[in-house]
Amino acid sequence: MADKIVDRLALIGIGLIGSSIARVVRRDGLAGHVAVQTRRPETLERARSLDLGDSYTTDAADAVRDADLVIVCVPVGASGAVAEAIAPALKTGAIVSDVGSTKTSVIAQMAPHIPPGVRLVPAHPIAGTEHSGPDAGFADLFRNRWCLITPPEGTDETAVDLVTRFWTACGANTDIMTPDHHDMVLAITSHVPHLIAYNIVGTAAELEEVTNSEVMKFSAGGFRDFTRIAASDPTMWRDVFLNNREAVLEMLGRFTEDLTALQRAIRWGDGDALFDLFTRTRAIRRGIIEYGQETEAPDFGRSPGAGKPAQKPE
């Protein structure tokens, strides 16, 4: 068990990320009190029956009163409204953090509402699954994953230190980065991958030549891998693309340029260009495994024959 990091923690939003924080904090005693807030009464009741907190409310201002650390765990498009709602109730000395996948937009939305004497320390744990809601969280979600902390210039060092210690205690590795650079890094490592996964699943679903049942039955050749991230929470991801537009469009432009070159290589039968790319890309996966961010097991360690017994073809 790690040491207690804060007396009173408030979680605004209790989905996959918020509920995972709640679970690791309570398992390891990282906070004296966990106040859980979410807007929908049904979700709050679910959080209560999962025993995720010490107190429960649908009122964000109520939840943050007396909190030492507030972590906002909502889709990034809601960050500004949350900051506005909690601002009057924040105590002097409190730290406000978040878990959003975009950082410049979150800071632009939240900073204007943060009262003097309260420190804003945005953060982004790079962890998740394709499931969402309070039932989807688990205490080990952040173990061995990276949490990027992106303090605006001039942020109080002690507040940054506390947020760093908090995430380390949750099992994460931490790094500090400017919000701009974060948004560029995540555009290529997360946002554009999600976009092209959503896109190919959409393309496949709308073909006339190939039926949806063919797409689903014969997906083990590669397509099914893409459907995992294309099953991620629609609200969260809509907000990501609307809130990291510049970096996403920039990285998408690079992707499309490269894809055009590859298309040309296929059209002209340039096998050497294809072979050369397909050889270079292997090294990146080896690097990810060496950095401890991926299993070495083939096929993600999926069990052979993964899935239920086959249905009869219609």
Added chain:
Amino acid sequence: MADKIVDRLALIGIGLIGSSIARVVRRDGLAGHVAVQTRRPETLERARSLDLGDSYTTDAADAVRDADLVIVCVPVGASGAVAEAIAPALKTGAIVSDVGSTKTSVIAQMAPHIPPGVRLVPAHPIAGTEHSGPDAGFADLFRNRWCLITPPEGTDETAVDLVTRFWTACGANTDIMTPDHHDMVLAITSHVPHLIAYNIVGTAAELEEVTNSEVMKFSAGGFRDFTRIAASDPTMWRDVFLNNREAVLEMLGRFTEDLTALQRAIRWGDGDALFDLFTRTRAIRRGIIEYGQETEAPDFGRSPGAGKPAQKPE
């Protein structure tokens, strides 16, 4: 244990697929004799030490002599040369099959060499991992996966039945399809997904704004999923793209059109269009799970904290 399907089986090529066939055939007694052939003496020795066959040779004609069923398990670009090499040694009544990911090209390459009295029954088990070579195979690779059988028009029904029974005994579900339709289906369910995975990994590796070590460390946000299929065998995949050019370019065109529309939605802040797509794509994954082709476990069942303990950042 299933019944014996053939007396003598010849495997031409003993990589991931060939060695997986060898393993399930020997485990379940599906053939009286398994003749293993591969060109490289080191690979043949490896196959021998793994006990994959009853006889071993580097000479394809030697391997197929007296075989009832010959399964060619080589990159699709080598199909014609293999057919030419084995043709003089095939016995009357033999069945020649393959496992290639493209079918019209394989038939065009092989059919002209097949002697009268020998039946060509092309097939494609939709199964694999990102690893290659005889060590990468395992007996359960085909369990609960689909094997598509694509006989050219007029193929002897009894030969198609035997190949169907063979793959069923290997644990696969089978379907019969025209070679043209196969190539269109696989273009969207396998070839284009591989192409865009290779492409984004290549794009990420060559950015100046984001270092390779950042790409690798912070890949858990989605990118790492793409690196698995982008680590697939380069020779096999070069051949796939060169041998299914028309269907791949057609499906890639659809993908690019849709991506352009999505890019526009991001540029103009059309959140409803994004949300609508991101909602529809969830249904496809549910379908794949219902068809028994994917695990229900979140994150492919990857264990939390998957990977070795984190390295120190450089």
